[in-house]
Amino acid sequence: xxxxxxxxxxxxxxxxxxxxxxxxxxxxxxxxxxxxxxxxxxxxxxxxxxxxxxxxxxxxxxxxxxxxxxxxxxxxxxxxxxxxxxxxxxxxxxxxxxxxxxxxxxxxxxxxxxxxxxxxxxxxxxxxxxxxxxxxxxxxxxxxxxxxxxxxxxxxxx
Numbered sequence: 001x002x003x004x005x006x007x008x009x010x011x012x013x014x015x016x017x018x019x020x021x022x023x024x025x026x027x028x029x030x031x032x033x034x035x036x037x038x039x040x041x042x043x044x045x046x047x048x049x050x051x052x053x054x055x056x057x058x059x060x061x062x063x064x065x066x067x068x069x070x071x072x073x074x075x076x077x078x079x080x081x082x083x084x085x086x087x088x089x090x091x092x093x094x095x096x097x098x099x100x101x102x103x104x105x106x107x108x109x110x111x112x113x114x115x116x117x118x119x120x121x122x123x124x125x126x127x128x129x130x131x132x133x134x135x136x137x138x139x140x141x142x143x144x145x146x147x148x149x150x151x152x153x154x155x156x157x158x
Contacts, residue, residue: 047124050098051131054120057095058133062116065102066137070145082139084114098122104137114139 015023070082089101098120105115118133140146 043125047129050122050124050129053095054092054098054122054131055133057092057098058100058118058120058135060094061092061100061102061118062135062137065116070140084116084137084139092120095122106139112139113137 065084065087069085069087071085073083076082084104087102089099092098092100099122101119101121103117105117107113107115114137116135116137118135119130120133121128121130123129
């Protein structure tokens with residue numbers, strides 16, 4: 001009786017081939033799922049980083065537009081009667097691979113502002129991705145030009 005118990009314990013002590021295959025398949029499915037989630041996470045991270053860079057580039061682009069894209073309207077009565085000239089599509093400084101196109105919309109009810117629609121495009125994973133940003137721009141000369149105009153009108157030469 002003692003011998004039988006010892007043989008049975010030796011046989012039951014290890015895993016069978018079927019149990020090992022089931023364990024390995026469960027492990028393989030778990031690792032594959034983890035790698036797929038990691039890949040999706042990296043893709044989302046790249047997209048988010050690109051959108052953050054695009055947003056910063058749009059702010060810089062519109063700042064330069066507001067500072068240098070203003071010109072006096074034909075037949076302007078004052079130096080404050082200006083219009084915004086929308087620039088041609090161009091690559092963005094500080095954002096390699098990104099380009100911006102800007103259109104301006106004017107509302108007759110609000111002549112003091114303009115709506116700027118900036119469309120940023122870049123390549124991501126071999127495909128063109130586009131994002132549109134909306135900003136409200138004041139229709140006025142830059143502060144330095146307004147100060148010069150004010151001084152020329154109100155300051156008497158000495």
